[in-house]
Each structure stands twice: as C-alpha cells, then as structure tokens.
Amino acid sequence: MPENAGLAAKVAGRDWYHTIDLGGGLVTPGWFDTRTVSGRLPWPDLTGKRCLDIGTFDGFWAFEMEHRGAAEVLAVDILDDANWDWPPTATDEQRAEISGRKGGGDGFTIVSEALGSSVTRLDRSIYDLTPDEVGSFDVVYLGSLLLHLRDPVRALAAVRSVCQGALLAVDGIDVPLTLLQPLRSATYFEAKHRPYWHRPNLAGFRRMVRVAGFELVSGPRPFLMPTGAGFSHPPRRLSALRTREGRDATFVSALGDPHAWLLAR
Secondary structure (H helix, E strand, O other): OOOOHHHHHHHHOOOEEEOOEEEOOEEOOEEEOOHHHHOOOOOOOOOOOEEEEEOOOOOHHHHHHHHOOOOEEEEEEOOOHHHOOOOOOOOHHHHHHHHOOOHHHHHHHHHHHHHOOOOEEEEOOHHHOOHHHHOOEEEEEEEOOHHHOOOHHHHHHHHHHHEEEEEEEEEEOOHHHHHHOOOOOOEEEOOOOOOOOEEEOHHHHHHHHHHOOOOEEEEEEEEEEOEOOOOOOOOOOHHHHHOHHHHHHHHHHHHOEEEEEEEEO
C-alpha cells in the first residue's frame, strides 16, 4: 500500500475550498486555486513576525504565511455554522448544503498534520477579535470574508484593534458597479438564501477599509480568482443570463471570481 494512501483517502473523502499541495503529488481539489494568486500579492516581509489569518477555512493562507517565514501564525474561523451571518430567509436545507462543504473545519486539520505545521487555529468570530484575547499582530491576512459578513465595517474595526502593522486584504468585488460607478462607493447587496451580503465596487472596498481606521498603502487592484478542480461549473445556458445570479455564476465559471487586493496599515 502506498505510504500516503491514508492521506489520499482523507483528501478524497471531503469537499475542499482551497487547493493545497500536500507533497508527493497529492493536491486537494479546491473550489478555488489560490496558488498562483499568492505570488502576485504585495506581501510585507513576514520573517520572524506574528501573523493572523482570518476566516482560514482549509488554511491555505495561514500555511502560506508560515512558509514565508512567520514566527507564529494564528488562524481563526467559525467552526459552528450556526454562528455564521445567515440571512433570515435561508432555509434549513440551504444551510445544510452550504455548511456541509466546510465539514466542521476538518480540512484544516488534515492539511496541518500532512504539512507538519505549527499554525494554531482558534474558533473565533472576526467580530470578537480583541487585543486582550488574542494579542496584537505584525501582519494580518483577511481573505474572501467581508462579502460573507452582515457588518463588514464592524469586522474591519475589530481587525484594526489587533493589527499593529500591515493588513493584506483580498475580497470579492462587483464588476458592474466598478465599471458604472468607479469613483463612488457602492455595494451589491445580496442577502438572500446564503451568507453572501456585500460585494462592493473598488471604491467601496477602499472606503470600508479607510472607515475602519486603516491607511491605504497600495491598491485596491482587481484580479480574477481562478477556479480549482473542485469547482462545480454550472451548465452553460442562455437562460442563466436572464438573472443577476445566473450572469455572475456564468462569469465566474468561465473566467474566475472577481476579487481585489489592497495593502493597508
């Protein structure tokens, strides 16, 4: 039996959000593939730094910071889906379908053990981050989380309270609003059956971060987040283009998910 057969079985036995190379030719089939994105981000020097990854999910960014030389990495996430920011219209079936992808956070555990990582994970909401509870951090990574939050500015303010250095934020943006209103802060407000709330234009993303007390260093810069091997591509039908949700899904499937990065302090 191959040495990594047990690990391969664990990887095959669940859904994955992140695409992570576990070595020996074994790669998690993530919903998105952020491996090529990491090298394009304006990382500050992490050598010897205390770092924080918020909304870690399978842990790609936490392990990336460890790989880049961080002395300590804390990864926070909400493991109980009952504590997510669900819209009141979400049904039990819809909640089960979406939360099932996370699997209680066992993906992080599988990867951490496979990589021999020293990253620590804490079950904690971004809203509840305080310096008294978690201390302060030299570098904070916040990725693809603000769009899932009912109150992104409140969340960013909590991040500001524990960030003593740099914030590298990557999040979803709305392309139509960015093109139609490039200078005015605006957001596409969904809040229907899933925990997708705000998708701002570039100006809105910038404004959220500034209002929370950060100073922009660079960005925001738009890019397309590549889909991974585990992405569920919808059938290509003209009827899908009749709705906003259908057009968005078709765009992401064909080209990638519109995101932007910014570096702040």
